Amino acid sequence: MPEFPNTQSEDQQLLDKLRPSRIVLPVLIGLGVVAFMFWRSYRPGDLAPLANAKPWWLLVTVAILLARDAGYVYRIRYLTEKALSWRASLDVIMLWEFSSCILPSAVGGTAVAPVLLHKEGIPLGKSVAYIMATAMLDNMYYVLMVPLVVVIGGETLYPHEALQGGLITALRIGFVVSYVFVTAYALLMVYAIFINPSAVKRLLVRLFSVRMLRRFRGRAYKLGNELVLASAQLRGNGAAYWLRAALSTAFVWTARYLVIGCLIGAFIDVGWTEFWLIFGRNLTYKVILLIAITPGGAGVAEGAFPTFFGKFIGTATMTNFMVLLYRIVTYYLYLVLGAVFLPRWITRIYGKRKAQELMHS
Incomplete structure (x- = not known):
């Protein structure tokens, strides 16, 4: 793949994807959905559990959030073989999270991360390789974790108390289809990276030469080249490199899935069985987020949350509060952090004068 030309127009394209004004739409959608949910079900007495907040669980939640971000910073630094400093690693992760929040869920921050x-x-070739490695590791975590939680949780992973009949069947089918797709994609990446990338490239080109898929052939060819690279x-x-990458991946995703249970436990009495069931339901909740077309899943994540986790919280009003709190610490926080880190990063990378030109062009 050719090197990425350092031209002002292409720099401007990057900044256009990351421009702070993109915050407005997802915030309006997300908060609008939460406001509607409160308006529909608000009862003052239902917020009584807030008076019984457990400081220990709140501290654990904060510690997990910090540990998760530290894990991401550690992983990107060591995946890039320490080509990034700790500061650069932090900047990249914050902007990666920011881009995931302001771009559609299907795109996420992966489109911006190599740049x-x-x-x-x-070099761009190495950048693409490192990001593909993170994608492979993230998918493999999901592939390995799903059978474990299915064995432990079984049918309780599906919100039978909130969905009935055709809806629960549709969710089950969506969960299975998404798992098969992610598994196939992860195994394809493993085979391409470690065994025979040229064969996978040929397979992709032939597959997308079929009449119905021909319009995607250019993307398939590009993906094939990226896999070879x-x-x-x-x-x-060596093995130490991949072991470190795999363990850090397991750490950050486990921390990510623990957040909801910790937040609920901070206000509601939750047993360990329920706590791990909440952890498992994160995997079925993710199916909804994968198909969301809004920036960062805004509106969809808020609307689907009560269906999957309302059972463990109690009243609709308290559930809506938990929705808002969860999105504050896992979504809106990164919108704010991204808006803070972005100008500093632009100035560090481009210099103050060029940064001003790019920001105002």
Whole structure:
């Protein structure tokens, strides 16, 4: 793949994807949905559990959020073989999270992340390889964790108390289909990176040469080239490299899925059985977020939350409060942090004068 030309127009395209004004739409959608939910079900007495907040659980929640972000910073620094400093790693993760919040869920921050690494001085080929490695590891975590939670939770992973008949069947089918798709994609990436990238490239090109899929052939060809490039960059790394990457991936995703249970436990008495069931339901909740077309799943995440977790919280009003709190610490917080980190990063990468030109062009 050719190097990414350092032209003002392409720099402007990056900044256009990250411009702070993109915050407005997801905030309006998300808060609008929560406001409607409160308006529909608000009862003052239902918020009584707030007076019994458990400081210990709140501290645990904060610790998990900090540990998760620290884990992401650690992972990107060591995946890039320490080409990034700790400060650069923090900037990249904050902007990656920010882009995930302001771009549609299907796109996420993956579209921006290779360019962020490239602007930090890593060749674009290596940048793409490192981001593909993170995607492979993230998918493998999901592939390995789903059978575990299904064995433990079984049918309780589905919100039978909130969905009936055709809806629960549709969710079950969606969960299975998404798992099969993620598994196939993850195994394809593993085979391409570690075994035979050229064969996978040929397979993709042939598959997308079929009449119905022909319009996607260009993207398939590009993905094939990226897999070949990623294999060349990553195949020589030793077992210690991949063990460290895998453990840090397991750490950050486990922390990510623990947040909801910790927040609920801070206000509602939750047993360990229920706590781990909440953890497992995160995996079925994710199916809804995967198909969301709004920036960062705004509106969809808020609307679906009571269906999956309302059972553990109690009243609709208290559930709506938990929705708002959960989105504040896992979504709106990163919108704010992104808006803070972005100008600093632009100034550090481009210099003050050029940063001003880019921001005002």
